[in-house]
Amino acid sequence: MRVKYNRVSTLMQTGNRFEADKEKYDLVLLDKISGSVNFKDRPKSKELIQLVEEGKVNEIVVEELSRLGRNTGDVIRTLEWLEEKEINVVVRNMGLQSLPNGIKNPVWKMVSTIMSSLYQNELESIRHRCMTGRMVAVQQGKIFGRPAGSNESDANFINKPKNKKAIEYLKKGRTLREIGKILEMSTKTVMKVKKVATKLQMM
Numbered sequence: 532m533r534v535k536y537n538r539v540s541t542l543m544q545t546g547n548r549f550e551a552d553k554e555k556y557d558l559v560l561l562d563k564i565s566g567s568v569n570f571k572d573r574p575k576s577k578e579l580i581q582l583v584e585e586g587k588v589n590e591i592v593v594e595e596l597s598r599l600g601r602n603t604g605d606v607i608r609t610l611e612w613l614e615e616k617e618i619n620v621v622v623r624n625m626g627l628q629s630l631p632n633g634i635k636n637p638v639w640k641m642v643s644t645i646m647s648s649l650y651q652n653e654l655e656s657i658r659h660r661c662m663t664g665r666m667v668a669v670q671q672g673k674i675f676g677r678p679a680g681s682n683e684s685d686a687n688f689i690n691k692p693k694n695k696k697a698i699e700y701l702k703k704g705r706t707l708r709e710i711g712k713i714l715e716m717s718t719k720t721v722m723k724v725k726k727v728a729t730k731l732q733m734m
Contacts, residue, residue: 532557532558532582532587532588532589532590533555533556533557533558533588533589533590533592534556534557534558534559534560534579534582534588534590534591534592535549535552535554535556535558535559535560535591535592535593536560536562536575536576536579536591536592536593536598536599537549537559537560537561537562537593537594537598538561538562538563538564538566538573538598538599539561539562539563540563540564540565540566540715549561549594552594552623554592556592558582560575560576560578560579561575562574562575562576564713565712565715566597566598566600566601566602567600567601567602567712568600568712568713569600569602569605570599570600570605570606570609571609572709572712572713574713579591583613583616583618588616588618589617589618589619590618590619590620590621591613591618591619591620591621592620592621592623593620593621593622593623594622594623594624595622595623595624595625596622596625596643603644606643607643607644610629610640610643613629614629614630614635617630617633618630619631619633622643625642627639627642627643629643685727685730685731686731688723688724688727689724689727689728689731689733693714693716694720694724696714697710697714697716697720697721697724697725698724698728698733700713700714701721701724701725701728707721707722707725
């Protein structure tokens with residue numbers, strides 16, 4: 532089975548940019564989740580992992596290595612696991628394959644490790660710039676958060692799409708930390724969702 536694995540960072544992204552890929556696949560999977568979440572913890576990745584363990588997959592195609600993740604250690608562990616399973620991994624934007632025609636590519640490990648490190652550095656750089664920008668804004672008098680004196684009703688809060696999704700995960704027994712990672716929410720917000728949902732008898 533030849534599987535295409537796509538990932539976008541947020542629930543708001545559609546994945547339409549992957550439509551440029553006109554190749555044929557037996558299965559196309561799309562995870563809408565941050566690249567900082569470990570590969571094995573993503574909803575669609577779990578489906579893919581199950582198929583690999585059942586011996587049904589022989590090739591996995593991704594647009595770029597960052598689709599597998601932005602944590603170097605996790606990406607390397609994932610690639611090593613796929614190598615053990617003798618799965619050919621194709622990275623389209625690099626024209627690189629791990630096991631072309633079943634033969635180990637001698638430059639694969641070196642290139643994949645370097646590229647994964649670059650993606651992680653890029654993510655850390657973005658976070659640093661955001662943090663710096665926020666600090667500068669605070670120093671200039673900008674106030675973040677809800678204006679003083681304003682209140683949001685429990686009903687409006689709990690009916691936000693992401694908060695409703697959080698309730699679904701809470702009902703499934705997911706931990707606050709897991710839900711925060713999956714939905715890119717702070718643990719504090721997830722705790723508030725749980726508290727309000729319990730108050731409104733939604734759980």
